[in-house]
Amino acid sequence: MYDLIIIGSGPAGLSAAVYAKRSGLELLVVEGNAMSGGQVLNTYEVDNYLGLPGIDGFEMGQTFRKHADKLGVTFKNAQVTSIENKGNVKVVHTRKEDIEAKALIIATGAEHSKLNILGEDKLTGKGVSYCATCDGAFFRGKTAAVVGGGDVALEDAIYLTRMCEKVYLIHRRDELRGAYVLQEELKSLPNAEILYSHTVESINGDAAVSSITIKDVKTGETKDLPTSALFVAVGIHPTNDLVKDILDCDDSGYVLADESGKTNVPGIFVAGDIRKKPLRQIVTAVADGANAVTSALEYLKK
């Protein structure tokens, strides 16, 4: 039986792996994707991680993984289908086998909700982004569009007006859902334009986004809107299928745990974007991984 199984090898899981291995734990990391790195693999450049300015996201994911490999961490490439809490024993089920451990760290991250429209997958990282604070600076002096109508969409649009020449906010309804103060701030900005009652039908471009096709839902009329970027802010959801029936979660499905990563179930810890917290970034995921191992060590000592 392993001391610890870490599920997920994004920044949180890999950071936890490094800390756990260096603490001498019998450890296994189970990753569903063919590659480690998590969401970081989907960004072409990360410019806000201390010490690695302008690093390519793919390279960063591989660098994190190499660190764990160098220490001799054991990885298994398998999608975890469920977990079971048998008190002092936790069972991790994959399609092929059941693996036991004394403790678990769940680092399965979060996924940004997608529009599921033509061009979205192809142009993600090439002008389509789900994170304005991460990628906005790449479109300095250019035109950008944001789709969504809640607080995040409004905040993203306001943030982008500080660097982009022109920012469109596209919302399918005729009124915004986000906070009144944010609406008023956005409306007051000379380089922002809100397109109400419009949906984005497709994202166009070959090597990078060149335009989006938008539709007026009242008239059915479509037109192309030239833009270098489309920021999708239609929600984010935690990858919580494994734990939503076992661990206490908030209304949005994020696991309730403070920085220690301790959940309502002794021996099951969470780290990274799956945890309820104010800022979901690489640096906070990495910190969570380290903290969750500290909590796991404390639990295992008992």
Ligand SMILES: Cc1cc2nc3c(=O)[nH]c(=O)nc-3n(C[C@H](O)[C@H](O)[C@H](O)COP(=O)(O)OP(=O)(O)OC[C@H]3O[C@@H](n4cnc5c(N)ncnc54)[C@H](O)[C@@H]3O)c2cc1C
């Ligand atoms: C396009 C984009 C750009 C971004 N840019 C930046 C940036 O510039 N700076 C920044 O700080 N942050 C950025 N972020 C946010 C950052 O990537 C996340 O905060 C961070 O990756 C969270 O790490 P995590 O380990 O918690 O989760 P994730 O990165 O989501 O990793 C979770 C891992 O768990 C695995 N997994 C999930 N379910 C299972 C299962 N059932 N079985 C096995 N494995 C499973 C997944 O395959 C994945 O590898 C960006 C995000 C996106 C999407």
